Amino acid sequence: MTNYYNSEDLKKFGKIGEFGAKDMAADFFKYYGGVFADGALSGREKALIALAVSHVLKCPYCIDAYTSTTLEKGCSEDEMMEAVHVGAVMAAGVTLVHSTQMINKAKELMM
């Protein structure tokens, strides 16, 4: 393997069941399709959530896929960037809120 990430591999995602665990892959993709269909949230809103999650989880495949999807769904640059900021601020907040544990522990230990 010369690269751990290759954009061409994204196209192979739908075929992972051919390697093994075919039924599990089929179950996953059925679930995947169902989740992203229009529902209480629109497919457009779901695509923006997925774009934010892609960044938080730092998945280049997902960033590629959901940049295309959000553009296709007619999302503006501001909407896409705001979604990423939601992910970023959540990640920062998740880190910072843990400082309460640090503070609790420090207060236990400090005079």
Added chain:
Amino acid sequence: MLTAHHTQTMNPVKSLKALKHALGDSGYQIQVLNDHDKLGRHLPLFREKIAPFGLFPLKPTQIDIFQVNVGKMCNQVCSHCHVDAGPDRKEIMTQETMQECLDVLRKHKFKTIDLTGGAPEMNNNFRWFIEGIRAIDSEIKIIVRCNLTIILANKNYHDLPEFFKQHRIEVVSSLPFYTASRTDSQRGNGVFEDSIKALQMLNAMGYGQEGSGLTLNLVYNPAGAFLPSGQDGLEKEFKKALKTKYGIHFNSLFCITNIPISRFLDYLLVSGNYGEYMEKLVNAFNPTAASNVMCRNTLSIGWDGFLFDCDFNQMLDLKVLGRSQHLREFDMSELTNRKISINQHCYGCTAGAGSSCGGEVA
């Protein structure tokens, strides 16, 4: 990400033809569309793709739409334009050819007359032609594909909304997006602002207003190498954004896929998106869209009176097959039974929910 090379294709000022660019030649475009090296992959031929669904040879269902391209001259030079239109294009339909159109319209019944260009209003005989059509049929639906900015381009055009209303023209206008940046990147700097002003003028005339009977439809096409998705959802977003920010109303939004010919083909090649885009189109092939493609109910007339299956085939100079190739040889029976010319660009009309001059077809 935009590269320096890429940005040069944004907001061109001259047509490919005027630049003597290789893609200004329709024969070369067809060659590129079939060049596997340029694609970087092997893609099935369009005819192989439609054959299993009984669609090859592709034939018309019934000719309902008489679409006339009255000339390639335009006040804009859009970076995706399949016509390669612009101020430097001199191919304009003459009054004699328009008269030949009227002769056909007098003999044959169509549901819709669809006028396009270029900016059709820049043809000096545009108003004469519409008055001629109305004199033959006072009820027939007449569409004008108005680029909006023409209304503000020069005082001679300021009264176009009134003229449209007088002749009950259905106005169909491109607005690639409800933000300035994405509209201007495709259609030129300042186009969004002028388009908004023109839409407000049309609204003031009653266009797009409930109960007025004056239809104003907008056309969305992606500003880049991606496909449109979800016409209904996008229409809601457009309506919400345009009403909230600019007080604009319109009837329907038509989603149109960019067809990989002419300037959009140039953009795809220069930006390195060509192979990937074609693959997306092929993978999104939808047989229902294929059975409803617009070339099955449309006849496209070129500025010089030649007949084509659609405006895209017209720009590729793929004339209708058979003996009836010009308005002067118009034979409805032969045209209704003709075989439609297809090539690899046809994948653009069959992807996803399909694409036509009236938007999605599936």
